[in-house]
Amino acid sequence: MRTAYLIATAIVSLAATPAFACTDAVSMCDRNTTGALSLIERGVAARVVVEGGTDAGVRDAAQDLTRDLAAVAGRADVAPDRAVLIGVVGASPLVDRLIAEGKLDVSTLAGRWEGFVQQVVEAPMPGVTRALVIAGSDRRGAIFGTYDLSRRAGVSPWNWWADVPVATKASLFVTAGRRIDAPAVRYRGIFLNDEEPALGEWARTSFGGINAKFYERVFELTLRLKGNYLWPAMWGKSLWQDDPNSAALAQRMGIVLGTSHHEPMQRAHIEWERGKGGAWDYAANPAELQRFWADGIKRNEGRETVITVGMRGDGDEPMTSGTATKLLETIVADQRKILADVTGKPAEQTPQVWALYKEVQDYYDQGMRVPDDVTLLFADDNWGNIRRLPKPGVARPGGYGVYYHFDYVGGPRNYKWLNTNQISRTWEQMSLAAAHGVDRMWIVNVGDLKPMELPTSFFLDMAWDPAAMTVDKMAGYHQAWATEQFGAAPAAAIASILDRTTRYLARQKPELWSPDSWSLTDGTADRVLAEWAALDRDVAAVRPKVAPGASDAFYQLVEHPVQAAGNLARLYVTVARNRAAAAANDPRANALAAEAERLFAQDRVIRDRYETLGGGKWKHMMAQTHIGYTSWQQPDQDIMPEVRRVPAGSRATAAARPAATARPIEIDATAFAAVTAGKDATRWLTVPGLGITGAAVTPWPQTAPIQTPGQGPMLEYAVTLPRAGDVRIDVLAAPSLDVVGTGRRYAIAIDDAAPQVIDLWKGTGEKEWEQAVANGARTTSSTHRVGSAGRHRIRIWMIDPGVVIEQLRVAS
Incomplete structure (x- = not known):
């Protein structure tokens, strides 16, 4: 027998819950409408009904729904005259009777794998004036239809696994009508x-x-x-x-x-x-x-x-x-x-x-x-x-x-x-x-x-x-998901945090970070730390908007990755600064060494905070080692990076200045000045959130035919070059692979020159693949000659579908 458990609840105002759409069939609504079922009214939930011979898994889901509705209502009382009826077509006498009487329409459900109908029905059985009937095409269809109702009523699937509380609602209605759903993937x-x-x-x-x-x-x-x-x-x-x-x-x-x-x-x-x-x-x-x-x-x-x-x-x-x-x-x-x-x-x-x-x-x-x-x-x-x-x-x-x-x-x-x-x-x-x-x-x-x-x-x-x-x-998924876990009020801010956190971590996995990851001399290290600091500030700003009962969930799902990854980035940059100072005999090296040791210790403090949430509910869950890799395999324990100290009274020597190099011009792939569609409705699609810069472009549809170089959909970028001569263009693309054996090619030119065909992977091997996935991008290069300084156009054409372009870097 499955074990029963209590769902954490929090008293959260309805303003903090998802917006209600009272116009769609079988949708959740905060007010009564014509023909609607009162799922919860004045704190009393509709009762959940399954027949005695119902499949055990369906009964289990129904019991969960009963507990879920009690959590949403804030108490366990149920109304006898309104109900949620759950059954499987062909295995539930009640469901089959409603179908025979013409009260329940399952005509489009026949033969659907794991499909379900949710329909508001009048007088479905003695003593019940109105009910929501959930009828599955098979037992999992009924189960999914049941949990779907729980989720739409406000119970997150992560209620137990991430301590996401249930916001109580005094009233909740299911609008009239019929809704059918079934999976596309088996x-x-x-x-x-x-x-x-x-x-x-x-x-x-x-x-x-x-x-x-x-x-x-x-x-x-x-x-x-x-x-x-x-x-x-x-x-x-x-x-x-x-x-x-x-x-x-x-x-x-x-x-x-x-x-x-x-x-x-x-x-x-x-x-x-x-x-x-x-x-x-x-x-x-x-x-x-x-x-x-x-x-x-x-x-x-x-x-x-x-x-x-x-x-x-x-x-x-x-x-x-x-x-x-x-x-x-x-x-x-x-x-x-x-x-x-x-x-x-x-x-x-x-x-x-x-x-x-x-x-x-x-x-x-x-x-x-x-x-x-x-x-x-x-x-x-x-x-x-x-x-x-x-x-x-x-x-x-x-x-x-x-x-x-x-x-x-x-x-x-x-x-x-x-x-x-x-x-x-x-x-x-x-x-x-x-x-x-x-x-x-x-x-x-x-x-x-x-x-x-x-x-x-x-x-x-x-x-x-x-x-x-x-x-x-x-x-919009980040915001929808944040709304589901935390309500509407903080959702936009949380969505931005989730988006940027995974973007920064996807550029290079933290297990690959080291004191050599970010240059101290070209501003890269400062930029990285500024990004994590901005996330820290945003977390602090949104935290007060999160319901008190959701604080553990907020830490697990939002704050912890920012805190843990930001601390690790600061550790490695501090170690890099320590080593640079020590190499120059700079006495500041000692303070940097002490700060690095503090940051290393802080990593364990952050882990301990996570693992002591809920009275120690998640003890050991953050035990994965992540500091001190020397090969592909993890270290047995986190290892403090080596720091260096100089004798007291040391005087800094003048450090050799690195040769000045001109930074390349960086152009985000979505910053095109013009875009041209191709034949057969092929085009470049902007994909928000994708890649190292926050958006990318890719040919669409993804099964578009191969294009002739220089004749397919085109992107055009405006660039000002400081001099005539050779220009190198690095194109940073997602490390997408050739899935059907035709190549991963694009064409590129400056102004009206003949396009050059570039293949992301032709002639490459394990080393190039490792570099691409480690850096979160595949970089390919081309050289072009221009006759004058000033304004020019970089043009990129689609050849193969599946290429995802993230950024251009131009050096002359």
């Missing part, structure tokens, strides 16, 4: 990964382990975010063995359990080590591996899942040094035979996925194919750049998916500590996936889950209906 989920030390230590302290009590919280959050799919934590863990109740609970609640890209056949990899099965080598040990996999399928009997097929090497490494296509084809064929033998039905009747992660994509690129009913799960490069996609319009029964990352352990550097993910970048890449027909599976590696609350919300909101997440809706 499987939408998260992967808990890289979960040590933070999430693992926190779970062991809070729940006694990564067990069913822990997973109950994860499953509920996923459902509240309209996700349905999970890859469980897997660093030395097995959801199935560590607590068998976890898998049963997932089935009850409606979560589809899968396994990660390197854990085939519903087996956690640690189970192989625990079972001492011998070599993880199919060429040498096929019988033991087949037995191991068959047991995984048997253990899953009667439960909904998507089976991962294929095989990687032991410990998430490549299986061989080359591309053993024949061996992998044999493995997949044998796995499908196991599926058929164990389930007693054709393999194609069990959903399967082949993850084209890292070197496995090489098999696909070199021609390996799996049966058409298997979902092809394409992957990004672990840094948010999708590597391969199907060509638009090429359908297959198993469909396509994308495995994306908000967290990563690997080169060029781990990034696990803070949320460094711009939702604008996720939007651009996942819009690209949707445009290429990827609608079977979206799954994202969220690491420890916290502090990835914002991008996780965005990813799953977008996965529900990618087409509805327009560029304008994405641009």
